[in-house]
Amino acid sequence: MSVGHAVLVARMELTHRWRKTTGRTSQVLAIGVGVLFGALMVFGVSTAAFYIGEGIASGEITGAVDTARLAAAVVPLFVTLMTALRVVQTSGSLTAADGMLTTVSHREAVGGVVLTELAVIGSIATLPVLAVSGTFALGVGDPLTFPFVLTALALLVLLGALLGFAVGLGVRNLIARSEWLARYKTAIGVLLFLLYFVAVSSAETGSAVLPLVDAIGASPLGWFADLALYRTDANAATLPAVGAVVIAVVAVPAVATLASRLAAALWYSSPVQPEEAAREASQMDAVAGVPRPMARIARKSWIRARRGPIRLVYVAYPLFLLFPFLQAAFVSGSVPTALPPLLVFYGAWASGAAFSLNPIGDEGPVLPVTLATPVSGRMFVGGLCLAGLVIGVPVTLALALVTGVLSGLGELALVTVALTAVALPVAAAGIAVGAGVLFPRMEEVEVMRGVETTAPSLFAFGLYSLVLAVTGIPATVVADPTVRGFAVDVLGYSESVTIASGLAVTLLLAGVAATVGYTFAVRSFDDYYLG
Amino acid sequence: MTSPFAIESTDLSKRYDDEIAVEGLDLAVRHGSVYGFLGPNGAGKTTTIRMLTTLLRPTGGEAKIDGVSIADRDAVRERIGYLPETPPLYPELTGREQLQYVAGLRDLPDAEATERIESLLDRFDLDEDADKRVSTYSKGMKQKTGIIQAILHRPKVVFLDEPTSGLDPRAARTVREVIADLAAEDTTVFLSTHILPVVDELADTVGVLFDGDLVAEGPPQKLKQRAETGDERSLEDVFLEVTQEADLPSNGATRTEAR
Ligand SMILES: Nc1ncnc2c1ncn2[C@@H]1O[C@H](COP(=O)(O)OP(=O)(O)O)[C@@H](O)[C@H]1O
Ligand SMILES: [Mg+2]
Numbered sequence: 001m002s003v004g005h006a007v008l009v010a011r012m013e014l015t016h017r018w019r020k021t022t023g024r025t026s027q028v029l030a031i032g033v034g035v036l037f038g039a040l041m042v043f044g045v046s047t048a049a050f051y052i053g054e055g056i057a058s059g060e061i062t063g064a065v066d067t068a069r070l071a072a073a074v075v076p077l078f079v080t081l082m083t084a085l086r087v088v089q090t091s092g093s094l095t096a097a098d099g100m101l102t103t104v105s106h107r108e109a110v111g112g113v114v115l116t117e118l119a120v121i122g123s124i125a126t127l128p129v130l131a132v133s134g135t136f137a138l139g140v141g142d143p144l145t146f147p148f149v150l151t152a153l154a155l156l157v158l159l160g161a162l163l164g165f166a167v168g169l170g171v172r173n174l175i176a177r178s179e180w181l182a183r184y185k186t187a188i189g190v191l192l193f194l195l196y197f198v199a200v201s202s203a204e205t206g207s208a209v210l211p212l213v214d215a216i217g218a219s220p221l222g223w224f225a226d227l228a229l230y231r232t233d234a235n236a237a238t239l240p241a242v243g244a245v246v247i248a249v250v251a252v253p254a255v256a257t258l259a260s261r262l263a264a265a266l267w268y269s270s271p272v273q274p275e276e277a278a279r280e281a282s283q284m285d286a287v288a289g290v291p292r293p294m295a296r297i298a299r300k301s302w303i304r305a306r307r308g309p310i311r312l313v314y315v316a317y318p319l320f321l322l323f324p325f326l327q328a329a330f331v332s333g334s335v336p337t338a339l340p341p342l343l344v345f346y347g348a349w350a351s352g353a354a355f356s357l358n359p360i361g362d363e364g365p366v367l368p369v370t371l372a373t374p375v376s377g378r379m380f381v382g383g384l385c386l387a388g389l390v391i392g393v394p395v396t397l398a399l400a401l402v403t404g405v406l407s408g409l410g411e412l413a414l415v416t417v418a419l420t421a422v423a424l425p426v427a428a429a430g431i432a433v434g435a436g437v438l439f440p441r442m443e444e445v446e447v448m449r450g451v452e453t454t455a456p457s458l459f460a461f462g463l464y465s466l467v468l469a470v471t472g473i474p475a476t477v478v479a480d481p482t483v484r485g486f487a488v489d490v491l492g493y494s495e496s497v498t499i500a501s502g503l504a505v506t507l508l509l510a511g512v513a514a515t516v517g518y519t520f521a522v523r524s525f526d527d528y529y530l531g
Numbered sequence: 532m533t534s535p536f537a538i539e540s541t542d543l544s545k546r547y548d549d550e551i552a553v554e555g556l557d558l559a560v561r562h563g564s565v566y567g568f569l570g571p572n573g574a575g576k577t578t579t580i581r582m583l584t585t586l587l588r589p590t591g592g593e594a595k596i597d598g599v600s601i602a603d604r605d606a607v608r609e610r611i612g613y614l615p616e617t618p619p620l621y622p623e624l625t626g627r628e629q630l631q632y633v634a635g636l637r638d639l640p641d642a643e644a645t646e647r648i649e650s651l652l653d654r655f656d657l658d659e660d661a662d663k664r665v666s667t668y669s670k671g672m673k674q675k676t677g678i679i680q681a682i683l684h685r686p687k688v689v690f691l692d693e694p695t696s697g698l699d700p701r702a703a704r705t706v707r708e709v710i711a712d713l714a715a716e717d718t719t720v721f722l723s724t725h726i727l728p729v730v731d732e733l734a735d736t737v738g739v740l741f742d743g744d745l746v747a748e749g750p751p752q753k754l755k756q757r758a759e760t761g762d763e764r765s766l767e768d769v770f771l772e773v774t775q776e777a778d779l780p781s782n783g784a785t786r787t788e789a790r
Contacts, residue, residue: 279662284631296635307623369619
């Protein structure tokens with residue numbers, strides 16, 4: 001094994017990633033925001049470290065070692081988790097693995113990948129680790145504190161990173177070996193993400209995690225606290241402090257070897273390919289009463305959505321906004337009157353957003369062929385609208401009626417909601433194709449961490465959501481008893497006239513928006529050139 | 532519409548901002564012939580094909596496909612088949628679904644489409660894999676599926692951009708045979724490539740594009756004998772000679788000669 005080769009591999013990999021990242025404005029912006037928040041956090045944590053150091057020196061804070069043991073548990077846990085996540089999602093492999101593995105040994109390659117990851121983590125961790133160690137030593141007023149804290153923190157980060165690497169590679173090995181895992185990995189990932197989301201927003205999570213942190217703090221990992229505070233806190237003992245260094249000296253090479261083994265197992269195995277063997281009967285059937293080109297375009301959209309649902313994950317995002325209302329309904333056992341119109345909005349929004357918000361970009365590499373066939377804009381745009389409406393209208397209508405009845409909406413309001421549940425998705429389809437053609441998104445973007453597809457552009461999302469909201473609001477507000485009461489008071493019309501006029505305005509707006517958007521999209525497609 | 536040419540262009544040009552991709556291209560390709568469009572990377576082959584298939588608007592000149600101006604997009608699209616450089620496939624669809632989709636875009640009657648798709652899948656040795664997702668295909672299988680979608684509606688003129696790239700020798704031979712068959716059925720084939728033997732074997736006429744200019748054109752045999760001495764050279768020699776202008780002193784002698 002040559003260290004030089006490993007360094008070379010790491011340098012190439014880093015260069016490659018740097019270029020890939022800085023080549024995209026969105027990524028650069030994200031990094032900028034990250035750096036800004038990171039700087040604020042470093043500032044906050046360092047300030048805290050300074051005052052804690054001062055407190056310990058003045059004897060105001062006692063039992064610092066016990067608290068530091070918890071920190072000694074949290075730091076590597078956090079780094080391990082983050083690294084493992086990165087490794088599972090993207091970075092546990094080389095960019096040009098085939099070529100690389102035939103020119104350097106796998107130890108050198110894995111060395112290179114580990115170095116790459118350490119460099120990335122190092123570039124993130126160095127500043128905070130230095131700052132915290134430094135300000136703490138300043139607060140204590142003893143310069144020799146600095147090397148102790150620094151060593152302890154650096155070793156914890158290093159251990160965490162290596163451990164995370166091994167864990168991540170272990171998970172990838174499982175995925176590579178289990179057909180079941182390989183087939184459902186995106187679904188499992190989405191599920192874990194949702195669980196995480198629920199866990200973070202739930203108050204009970206803290207009490208579940210604390211015992212775990214306590215346990216790790218009581219383990220030899222806690223000895224790093226003794227090392228860090230060796231010169232600061234009289235309670236810090238010599239034996240654990242030395243023990244921490246010994247652990248690091250033993251564990252670092254051991255975990256590195258383990259990671260290397262796991263990497264070799266992963267890279268030289270031929271991963272199971274769930275799709276390889278699978279045969280699927282064609283789903284390109286006709287759709288009754290729909291012209292052939294239009295039907296095929298709708299079918300194509302459905303097949304792609306069913307077999308690659310991750311492409312449409314953005315459609316679920318607004319559900320997070322609806323979450324409190326759904327939760328309230330479940331907890332109280334009664335449906336709030338705001339829910340039916342909100343569901344109508346969401347249903348309409350989703351049926352337009354799913355298939356119609358990026359007509360040109362969604363074609364991907366097929367676009368040149370689509371444009372080289374005589375398929376007309378009416379067929380193409382109509383097929384995309386159809387794909388969303390066939391599913392969106394019945395689902396939205398059913399949701400609206402069920403929740404409308406359950407929430408005890410009056411008859412007139414119920415009719416309003418029902419009519420809106422049909423009109424708004426239709427408007428949504430037209431608005432979506434218009435906005436999507438106006439702001440196409442051609443290149444792939446990250447819709448979730450590590451998952452890249454062509455998602456609609458943010459401008460398309462914005463324009464679409466705005467116009468849809470304006471269209472739907474008149475009918476929606478009059479469906480809600482409170483708002484309606486207010487409107488009746490202000491406008492002085494009777495309740496039914498108020499409802500009817502709200503509905504009429506929405507229907508009118510829906511008709512106009514759908515027609516304008518659809519016509520614009522059809523014309524644009526018919527006149528579309530690649531450059 | 533009694534033009535003897537399937538593809539005609541006069542002074543066809545395309546510039547991107549300040550870069551000239553294709554300049555003053557004059558083409559005349561007879562019905563039922565195979566035209567080999569040679570040129571190094573970046574010569575302007577793809578740009579030319581995209582203009583002829585109505586995907587790009589020329590910045591100058593004009594062209595006709597089967598007697599129809601490329602400004603009449605619908606009429607041209609009825610007459611052509613097109614294989615782009617990148618296989619035009621959705622990863623989530625199966626090969627068969629992809630072909631049924633394109634047949635549907637062209638509104639081919641179902642019975643006719645099925646018959647064509649099945650016979651072409653068979654011909655290209657893809658029938659075994661037609662029900663697997665495109666995402667599991669090798670590069671060659673994708674390329675073959677792409678070629679089938681370009682010819683399944685029996686177009687009058689077929690444009691193939693680098694049809695043999697990524698194909699194993701066996702598949703490459705199938706492609707050559709299919710091109711020969713197409714020509715025999717009076718289909719015009721316009722194919723771009725930088726793989727010379729393909730053109731040498733198949734093309735009735737070869738055009739060499741360099742920096743947006745047609746620097747040599749003629750039947751492969753004639754091109755090969757064009758040297759002053761009358762010796763037979765390989766097509767590769769011709770290609771290298773006419774496309775090395777940048778390395779020579781700027782008297783342009785080589786270019787004039789080759790034309
Ligand atoms: N969309 C574009 N914008 C700017 N320049 C382009 C674009 N597409 C192609 N070019 C340039 O036009 C020239 C010809 O490209 P292309 O037709 O792809 O060549 P070929 O297919 O022969 O490799 C190249 O110099 C290329 O950089
Ligand atoms: Mg090209």
